[in-house]
Amino acid sequence: MLKKITMLLFAVALTSTAFAQKDYDYKKFRVDLGGGVAIPNGGAGVLFYVEPKYAVHPDFSVGVRLLNALIAKKINDNTADVSSNISFLLTGDYYFTSTTARPYIGAGLGLFHNAGLATTSSYTNSGGNTTITSNYSVPSSNNFGAMIRGGVDVVHLRIGLEYNFVPSTTAQNGSNNNADFRVQNSYFGITFGGYFGGGKLK
Numbered sequence: 001m002l003k004k005i006t007m008l009l010f011a012v013a014l015t016s017t018a019f020a021q022k023d024y025d026y027k028k029f030r031v032d033l034g035g036g037v038a039i040p041n042g043g044a045g046v047l048f049y050v051e052p053k054y055a056v057h058p059d060f061s062v063g064v065r066l067l068n069a070l071i072a073k074k075i076n077d078n079t080a081d082v083s084s085n086i087s088f089l090l091t092g093d094y095y096f097t098s099t100t101a102r103p104y105i106g107a108g109l110g111l112f113h114n115a116g117l118a119t120t121s122s123y124t125n126s127g128g129n130t131t132i133t134s135n136y137s138v139p140s141s142n143n144f145g146a147m148i149r150g151g152v153d154v155v156h157l158r159i160g161l162e163y164n165f166v167p168s169t170t171a172q173n174g175s176n177n178n179a180d181f182r183v184q185n186s187y188f189g190i191t192f193g194g195y196f197g198g199g200k201l202k
Contacts, residue, residue: 025098027198028055032063032158034193038085041184042074045082049191051091053198058098063091065108069164075119075136075171075183083117083138085185087164089147101154108147112166114185116140136171138183143167151191156199162189 031052038045047070053063069085089110095102118137143166151160166185 030198036191038069040187045071083115112145
Protein backbone atom coordinates (compact mmCIF):
# COMPACT_ATOMS: atom_id res chain seq x y z
CA MET A 1 0.00 0.00 0.00
CA LEU A 2 2.81 2.42 0.89
CA LYS A 3 4.42 1.72 -2.49
CA LYS A 4 1.18 2.54 -4.31
CA ILE A 5 0.75 5.77 -2.37
CA THR A 6 4.33 6.76 -3.14
CA MET A 7 3.84 6.09 -6.85
CA LEU A 8 0.59 8.09 -6.84
CA LEU A 9 2.26 11.05 -5.14
CA PHE A 10 5.13 10.85 -7.63
CA ALA A 11 2.69 10.87 -10.57
CA VAL A 12 0.84 13.89 -9.13
CA ALA A 13 4.16 15.69 -8.66
CA LEU A 14 5.17 15.02 -12.27
CA THR A 15 1.78 16.23 -13.54
CA SER A 16 1.95 19.38 -11.43
CA THR A 17 5.48 20.08 -12.68
CA ALA A 18 4.40 19.62 -16.30
CA PHE A 19 1.46 21.97 -15.79
CA ALA A 20 3.64 24.57 -14.10
CA GLN A 21 6.12 24.56 -16.96
CA LYS A 22 3.52 25.68 -19.52
CA ASP A 23 2.91 29.42 -19.68
CA TYR A 24 -0.51 31.01 -20.07
CA ASP A 25 -0.93 32.51 -23.55
CA TYR A 26 -4.42 33.82 -22.80
CA LYS A 27 -6.00 35.82 -19.98
CA LYS A 28 -7.47 33.52 -17.37
CA PHE A 29 -10.95 35.02 -16.97
CA ARG A 30 -13.60 35.50 -19.67
CA VAL A 31 -17.37 35.67 -20.13
CA ASP A 32 -19.05 33.90 -23.07
CA LEU A 33 -22.29 35.27 -24.55
CA GLY A 34 -24.29 33.95 -27.47
CA GLY A 35 -27.30 32.23 -28.94
CA GLY A 36 -28.22 29.57 -31.41
CA VAL A 37 -30.68 26.92 -32.53
CA ALA A 38 -32.20 24.23 -30.30
CA ILE A 39 -33.25 21.00 -32.05
CA PRO A 40 -35.26 18.52 -29.93
CA ASN A 41 -36.74 15.23 -31.12
CA GLY A 42 -39.53 16.88 -33.09
CA GLY A 43 -40.08 20.63 -33.01
CA ALA A 44 -37.50 23.40 -32.96
CA GLY A 45 -36.45 26.44 -30.99
CA VAL A 46 -33.82 29.02 -30.15
CA LEU A 47 -31.39 29.34 -27.25
CA PHE A 48 -29.46 32.04 -25.42
CA TYR A 49 -26.60 31.61 -22.96
CA VAL A 50 -24.07 33.36 -20.72
CA GLU A 51 -21.05 31.55 -19.24
CA PRO A 52 -18.32 33.03 -17.02
CA LYS A 53 -15.15 30.90 -17.24
CA TYR A 54 -11.74 30.66 -15.61
CA ALA A 55 -8.65 28.94 -17.05
CA VAL A 56 -7.23 26.69 -14.32
CA HIS A 57 -4.62 25.52 -16.83
CA PRO A 58 -3.58 27.01 -20.22
CA ASP A 59 -5.45 24.19 -21.99
CA PHE A 60 -8.38 23.74 -19.58
CA SER A 61 -11.06 26.10 -18.29
CA VAL A 62 -14.02 25.66 -15.94
CA GLY A 63 -17.19 27.71 -15.92
CA VAL A 64 -20.84 28.13 -14.98
CA ARG A 65 -23.32 28.19 -17.87
CA LEU A 66 -26.83 29.64 -17.69
CA LEU A 67 -28.86 28.80 -20.81
CA ASN A 68 -32.48 29.34 -21.80
CA ALA A 69 -33.86 27.31 -24.71
CA LEU A 70 -37.30 28.30 -26.04
CA ILE A 71 -38.59 25.12 -27.67
CA ALA A 72 -41.82 23.98 -29.32
CA LYS A 73 -41.83 20.26 -28.48
CA LYS A 74 -43.74 17.50 -30.22
CA ILE A 75 -46.49 15.82 -28.18
CA ASN A 76 -48.37 12.85 -29.63
CA ASP A 77 -47.65 13.96 -33.23
CA ASN A 78 -48.74 17.52 -32.43
CA THR A 79 -46.55 20.56 -31.88
CA ALA A 80 -47.12 22.05 -28.43
CA ASP A 81 -46.84 25.64 -27.31
CA VAL A 82 -43.34 27.07 -26.91
CA SER A 83 -41.90 26.44 -23.45
CA SER A 84 -38.84 27.71 -21.61
CA ASN A 85 -36.10 25.19 -20.80
CA ILE A 86 -33.51 26.68 -18.45
CA SER A 87 -30.25 24.96 -17.48
CA PHE A 88 -27.61 25.81 -14.90
CA LEU A 89 -24.43 23.75 -15.44
CA LEU A 90 -20.89 23.47 -14.18
CA THR A 91 -18.75 23.15 -17.31
CA GLY A 92 -15.24 22.26 -18.42
CA ASP A 93 -13.51 22.78 -21.78
CA TYR A 94 -10.23 21.35 -23.05
CA TYR A 95 -8.40 23.28 -25.80
CA PHE A 96 -6.12 21.49 -28.25
CA THR A 97 -4.05 24.49 -29.36
CA SER A 98 -2.94 27.98 -28.32
CA THR A 99 -3.11 29.38 -31.86
CA THR A 100 -5.61 31.84 -33.34
CA ALA A 101 -8.09 29.02 -34.01
CA ARG A 102 -8.56 26.93 -30.84
CA PRO A 103 -10.63 23.75 -31.29
CA TYR A 104 -12.11 22.40 -28.05
CA ILE A 105 -14.20 19.67 -26.49
CA GLY A 106 -16.21 20.09 -23.32
CA ALA A 107 -18.87 18.77 -20.99
CA GLY A 108 -21.18 19.95 -18.24
CA LEU A 109 -23.31 18.69 -15.37
CA GLY A 110 -26.16 20.40 -13.54
CA LEU A 111 -29.83 21.26 -13.27
CA PHE A 112 -32.36 21.48 -16.10
CA HIS A 113 -35.74 23.15 -15.50
CA ASN A 114 -38.43 22.40 -18.08
CA ALA A 115 -41.52 24.62 -18.00
CA GLY A 116 -44.95 23.02 -18.32
CA LEU A 117 -46.78 23.03 -21.65
CA ALA A 118 -50.02 21.80 -23.23
CA THR A 119 -51.59 21.01 -26.59
CA THR A 120 -54.93 19.90 -28.01
CA SER A 121 -55.32 16.99 -30.42
CA SER A 122 -58.49 16.54 -32.53
CA TYR A 123 -59.42 13.89 -35.08
CA THR A 124 -62.57 12.58 -36.79
CA ASN A 125 -63.42 8.89 -36.73
CA SER A 126 -63.64 6.78 -39.88
CA GLY A 127 -67.39 7.38 -40.16
CA GLY A 128 -66.80 11.11 -40.38
CA ASN A 129 -69.52 11.92 -37.87
CA THR A 130 -67.63 12.17 -34.56
CA THR A 131 -64.77 14.47 -33.67
CA ILE A 132 -62.68 13.43 -30.68
CA THR A 133 -60.60 16.01 -28.86
CA SER A 134 -57.85 15.24 -26.33
CA ASN A 135 -56.03 17.74 -24.16
CA TYR A 136 -52.46 16.81 -23.36
CA SER A 137 -50.39 18.52 -20.67
CA VAL A 138 -46.79 18.19 -19.53
CA PRO A 139 -46.03 19.44 -16.01
CA SER A 140 -42.93 21.49 -15.26
CA SER A 141 -39.95 19.51 -13.98
CA ASN A 142 -36.49 19.88 -12.47
CA ASN A 143 -33.96 17.24 -13.48
CA PHE A 144 -30.26 16.56 -13.14
CA GLY A 145 -28.68 16.25 -16.59
CA ALA A 146 -25.50 16.53 -18.63
CA MET A 147 -24.10 18.14 -21.75
CA ILE A 148 -21.27 17.38 -24.19
CA ARG A 149 -19.94 19.82 -26.78
CA GLY A 150 -17.23 20.65 -29.26
CA GLY A 151 -16.31 23.54 -31.49
CA VAL A 152 -13.72 26.21 -32.11
CA ASP A 153 -12.75 29.65 -30.79
CA VAL A 154 -11.41 32.09 -33.39
CA VAL A 155 -10.11 35.37 -31.94
CA HIS A 156 -13.16 36.42 -29.82
CA LEU A 157 -15.74 34.38 -31.73
CA ARG A 158 -17.03 30.95 -30.73
CA ILE A 159 -18.92 28.33 -32.77
CA GLY A 160 -20.03 25.02 -31.34
CA LEU A 161 -22.22 21.93 -31.43
CA GLU A 162 -23.63 20.39 -28.25
CA TYR A 163 -26.04 17.77 -27.01
CA ASN A 164 -27.99 18.19 -23.78
CA PHE A 165 -29.01 14.97 -22.03
CA VAL A 166 -32.23 15.73 -20.11
CA PRO A 167 -34.61 13.12 -18.59
CA SER A 168 -37.98 12.83 -20.33
CA THR A 169 -41.27 13.94 -18.75
CA THR A 170 -44.63 12.17 -18.52
CA ALA A 171 -47.41 13.70 -20.63
CA GLN A 172 -50.97 13.36 -19.33
CA ASN A 173 -54.21 13.07 -21.25
CA GLY A 174 -56.71 15.46 -19.68
CA SER A 175 -59.61 13.36 -20.93
CA ASN A 176 -58.89 10.43 -18.63
CA ASN A 177 -56.06 11.76 -16.43
CA ASN A 178 -53.87 8.79 -17.31
CA ALA A 179 -50.13 9.00 -17.99
CA ASP A 180 -49.97 8.20 -21.70
CA PHE A 181 -46.38 8.57 -22.87
CA ARG A 182 -43.06 10.30 -22.31
CA VAL A 183 -42.01 13.61 -23.86
CA GLN A 184 -38.35 13.90 -24.80
CA ASN A 185 -36.52 16.87 -23.26
CA SER A 186 -33.02 16.22 -24.65
CA TYR A 187 -31.92 18.42 -27.55
CA PHE A 188 -29.08 19.36 -29.89
CA GLY A 189 -27.75 22.88 -29.88
CA ILE A 190 -25.91 24.84 -32.57
CA THR A 191 -24.32 27.83 -30.87
CA PHE A 192 -22.81 31.08 -32.12
CA GLY A 193 -21.32 33.75 -29.89
CA GLY A 194 -18.33 35.59 -28.59
CA TYR A 195 -16.58 36.41 -25.35
CA PHE A 196 -15.25 39.28 -23.28
CA GLY A 197 -11.84 38.97 -21.69
CA GLY A 198 -9.77 35.86 -22.25
CA GLY A 199 -7.79 37.39 -25.10
CA LYS A 200 -4.12 36.93 -25.92
CA LEU A 201 -1.65 38.24 -23.38
CA LYS A 202 0.30 41.22 -24.66
